[in-house]
Amino acid sequence: MPFLLLLAWQLLASGGAIDERLFSSPAHTAHALWMLTTNGTLASNVLVSLRRSAIGLLLGVSTAVALATVSGLWRLGEELVDSTIQMVRTVPVFALTSVFVVWFGLGELSKELLIAMACFFPVYLNVHGGIRNVDRRLVEMAVAMGKGRRQIIRHVVLPGAMPQTLVGLRYSLSISVLALVVAETLNTTSGLGYLMANAQQYLDTDVIFACVVVYCLMGITADLVVRVLEWRTLAWRTGVGNR
Amino acid sequence: MTSSTTLRQESVRETRAPVEVRGLHRAYGARQVIRGLDLRVQAGEFLCLLGPSGCGKTTLLRTLAGLDAADAGEVDVPTQVAIVFQEPRLLPWKRVDFNVRFGVAGTRGARAQALAALEEVGLADHADAWPGTLSGGQAQRVALARALVREPHLLLLDEPFAALDALTRIRMQALVRELVDRHRPATVLVTHDVEEAILLGDRVLVMAEGRIVRDSDTTGITRDAADAVALDVLRRDLLRELGVGG
Known part of the structure; x- marks a missing residue:
């Protein structure tokens, strides 16, 4: 079915039914993609973009996991951290884009922090929820076995929160691509977003579509990464499914 | 209520220590769950605890497992305790x-x-x-x-067969009896099932409103396996004690 749609689009475009200045055709998009790949512009710009989202993602996810662990495990942590985060959460991150530029300058930092902040919340909420939803009866069992706090956190609480954590990570990865697009629309001189903004000025829809395709591929790859992670760390669940 | 609370779990002993509970009190809010309960379990003894829901038998078991604190009274259990819950956990x-x-x-x-x-x-x-x-x-x-x-020197079983189907339950009961006979821990089984209590236990206790209201030695009846009349009498007595039939 997707191939049929693609074919229909191509036929309509070459037949003149669609204005190719507004909608590039698959063939032209592929050509633009090929050109960008062979002359090296795509690779260098994608690398810059990947670096941004990777740093932002890493920053956001690691702070989220750390804070969620603190607020999920300790009552004091919950009161200090969770209430604050729940308030900040209501702020739409992308509304802060321009403020971030003012605060952190036009360089990489403002972009990375924007991505980090966008990635933070899904992971935080899911890890926190995951820790809170760990089966009390299992914790009680571990207490009855004479296990200490550390052992319980390591063998019961954290593995128990893992499925939820991965759900959060999955959200975050797709959001990181979204945040990348937003972050790169502002004052960039490199990256996928720059390539796209540049093409926009010349109404080069071929390149715009090529960039969209690359964004899509990044999103799909991100999803694939989490699926592999899920498959590896949640093997015990597939065991249930295979029954 | 906290005046005379002592929970001696770490008492050093070489031989298998019996369970000693003296004057145990436990309340959840205003509700008194256990009121002045005394209990002794000898080493290697298999004790079955019967009682209607809410009579405090699970609370007693949790106290023995160290999962629930006593409000007052003395609880003396061996260091090596193991518990099996209703669910495998x-x-x-x-x-x-x-x-x-x-x-x-x-x-x-x-x-x-x-x-x-x-x-x-x-x-x-x-x-x-x-x-x-x-x-x-x-x-x-x-x-x-x-x-x-x-x-374990003390094995606690909190209705471990309740969630199993009838055939599996019979097999599990036999297995538990066999394992307890081999390892000889003091055993406390909480159950709703009168048959199960008579079949497995050396002693059957009935709890009601936070106290032990009946204590019968069943070794003579079940071990000889011949005294059908006595078995019947005991079963009827226990059921009456639990408020079923007459």
């Missing part, structure tokens, strides 16, 4: 082998012990399986192995 993200090893202090290097315990419950070939792939009866046997591997 296995860690679903750890293989069966690790779940059994979770019963001992250091989880490393205890694989041989775990395998031996799994062998005893007839699940040695499931050591590397995920708990999610086990049937209810198998999972409960793993929980039993996890308790056994602790080499």
